[in-house]
Amino acid sequence: MKGLAYCLVFLSLLSQLLAASHNIHRSQFPEDFLFGTSTSSVQVEGAYLEGNKSLTNWDVFSHIPGKIKGGGNPDVAADHYHRYLEDIELMHSMGVNTYRFSISWSRILPSGRFGQVNQAGIDFYSNLINELLNRGIQPFVTLNHFDIPQELEDRYGAWLSPQIQQDFGYFAEVCFKAFGDRVKYWCTFNEPNLMIKFGYIIGTIPPGRCSQPSGDCPAGNSALEPYIAAHNVILSHATATNIYRKNYQAKQGGSIGIVISAYWYEPLRNIPADISATERLLAFENAWFVDPIMFGDYPPEMRQILGSRLPIFSEEDRRKLGNKLDFIGINHYSTLYVQDCMFFPCKPGDSLGDTFALTTGERDGRSIGTLTPMPMSYVVPQGMHRVVHYFQKRYNNTVMYITENGYPQESSRDVSNKKDILNDKERVEYLKNYLASLYVAIRNGANVKGYFVWSLIDNFEWVFGYTLRFGLHYVDFNTLERTPKLSARWYKEFLNGSPSPLQLIKGIDLFKSRRILPFL
Numbered sequence: 450m451k452g453l454a455y456c457l458v459f460l461s462l463l464s465q466l467l468a469a470s471h472n473i474h475r476s477q478f479p480e481d482f483l484f485g486t487s488t489s490s491v492q493v494e495g496a497y498l499e500g501n502k503s504l505t506n507w508d509v510f511s512h513i514p515g516k517i518k519g520g521g522n523p524d525v526a527a528d529h530y531h532r533y534l535e536d537i538e539l540m541h542s543m544g545v546n547t548y549r550f551s552i553s554w555s556r557i558l559p560s561g562r563f564g565q566v567n568q569a570g571i572d573f574y575s576n577l578i579n580e581l582l583n584r585g586i587q588p589f590v591t592l593n594h595f596d597i598p599q600e601l602e603d604r605y606g607a608w609l610s611p612q613i614q615q616d617f618g619y620f621a622e623v624c625f626k627a628f629g630d631r632v633k634y635w636c637t638f639n640e641p642n643l644m645i646k647f648g649y650i651i652g653t654i655p656p657g658r659c660s661q662p663s664g665d666c667p668a669g670n671s672a673l674e675p676y677i678a679a680h681n682v683i684l685s686h687a688t689a690t691n692i693y694r695k696n697y698q699a700k701q702g703g704s705i706g707i708v709i710s711a712y713w714y715e716p717l718r719n720i721p722a723d724i725s726a727t728e729r730l731l732a733f734e735n736a737w738f739v740d741p742i743m744f745g746d747y748p749p750e751m752r753q754i755l756g757s758r759l760p761i762f763s764e765e766d767r768r769k770l771g772n773k774l775d776f777i778g779i780n781h782y783s784t785l786y787v788q789d790c791m792f793f794p795c796k797p798g799d800s801l802g803d804t805f806a807l808t809t810g811e812r813d814g815r816s817i818g819t820l821t822p823m824p825m826s827y828v829v830p831q832g833m834h835r836v837v838h839y840f841q842k843r844y845n846n847t848v849m850y851i852t853e854n855g856y857p858q859e860s861s862r863d864v865s866n867k868k869d870i871l872n873d874k875e876r877v878e879y880l881k882n883y884l885a886s887l888y889v890a891i892r893n894g895a896n897v898k899g900y901f902v903w904s905l906i907d908n909f910e911w912v913f914g915y916t917l918r919f920g921l922h923y924v925d926f927n928t929l930e931r932t933p934k935l936s937a938r939w940y941k942e943f944l945n946g947s948p949s950p951l952q953l954i955k956g957i958d959l960f961k962s963r964r965i966l967p968f969l
């Protein structure tokens with residue numbers, strides 16, 4: 450009896466100890482769960498003029514003075530184009546079983562749909578895919594991660610023209626044909642919601658179009674263009690998915706989905722106006738692209754506010770959209786509070802475009818979580834299971850992958866504090882806690898089948914250039930040498946890890962009780 454009592458006390462102390470360090474174990478996720486890292490072509494490849502590649506919209510935009518913090522550009526980036534074998538070794542040494550990367554449209558079809566398929570581009574990705582498979586790493590491929598051949602922008606205004614639907618379908622088909630025998634996971638778009646928001650509402654990324662009061666741009670219309678561009682993106686997704694379903698899926702046996710940038714939002718005040726503003730913002734940001742694909746139309750919250758500004762899906766469009774998707778990719782980093790601007794006055798220009806909602810990281814002077822070096826990006830682990838729950842409920846538990854989750858470090862291109870950057874304890878804590886929250890989502894029945902850390906290596910962080918580092922591996926941007934950070938070693942230990950002491954004791958599930966994870 451006494452022995453048992455001691456044993457229970459010991460167990461309870463042990464569980465508190467483990468809870469304190471928020472330990473999470475590989476064995477808590479299904480064996481066939483995908484664990485990987487993510488990158489994108491513009492951000493890591495470099496070699497911007499090699500292999501017959503044409504200029505992308507980002508090549509052009511990043512060379513305009515003042516657009517990129519610190520003046521960086523993706524000309525060389527992390528030189529992954531030449532170092533992909535080394536990068537596969539980094540992945541292999543961590544023990545990941547998947548790698549999410551994107552294919553550069555400008556490498557495959559330098560002129561969009563006009564002109565030849567570029568064999569050098571096909572060869573690069575083909576070699577990459579073969580080497581990944583040799584190492585037991587599943588390629589998880591994004592067709593569009595913000596970049597397009599500049600020619601499409603110049604010829605017809607890219608996403609503003611319905612022409613792009615056919616062109617994107619053509620590009621997708623070239624990829625299915627060339628790589629689909631080996632690639633079993635396709636994402637049509639990465640974060641189209643964010644691409645449209647920053648490209649056509651606020652105007653800080655290509656094509657840099659907007660109007661007052663949303664932003665200050667030489668041309669654009671923040672009240673109309675985002676909805677037209679989004680419409681063409683949604684129908685481009687439908688076109689590509691249609692082609693995959695009809696001609697490739699049965700014999701290649703893969704799946705196809707779309708990736709959404711998914712912040713989680715909490716009402717600032719416990720009042721109906723803020724609660725419905727939160728719902729509204731989630732509809733405008735997260736459901737904007739997924740509702741049409743899953744239900745054939747935009748979220749009712751958007752239709753109500755935008756009326757005729759929101760394009761209509763024709764009968765034929767709806768037929769195409771009927772192919773829906775196989776999975777939803779969720780990029781999740783942070784959570785913000787939402788304040789209503791429909792019934793309460795906000796400062797003009799503060800609320801985001803048509804959403805009549807204002808986001809903030811603070812309530813009564815206290816921040817929602819630790820602020821990361823990225824503006825408006827706070828550490829709020831419980832946002833992970835909440836955002837997954839939103840998609841689980843709204844889309845009938847369609848398969849989900851967490852296609853990105855990660856932590857930024859502030860830096861300059863030439864670092865003086867490499868030692869501190871390598872010792873990225875904050876990132877390790879962040880990843881552990883977000884994974885623990887993901888575990889809660891899965892325990893609650895969410896159909897999540899994979900998780901990717903953004904990013905494998907430090908890279909070109911869009912408008913932040915080289916001033917933010919997201920890598921599990923440090924990149925010296927002068928020598929291009931890679932060095933594992935503490936977080937790479939942690940991920941490796943996690944992936945190869947032995948079960949926790951408590952799991953060795955049969956019948957005890959560390960996460961069964963909410964009590965031992967008070968932070969969730």
Ligand SMILES: O=C(/C=C/c1ccc(O)cc1)O[C@@H]1O[C@H](CO)[C@@H](O)[C@H](O)[C@H]1O
Nearest residue numbers: 489639640647653710780903910911912
């Ligand atoms: O979520 C974003 C954010 C982009 C942004 C924020 C603020 C701006 O002003 C402009 C762009 O991208 C995702 O998250 C990552 C880490 O950021 C990016 O590196 C990925 O490429 C992308 O999929």
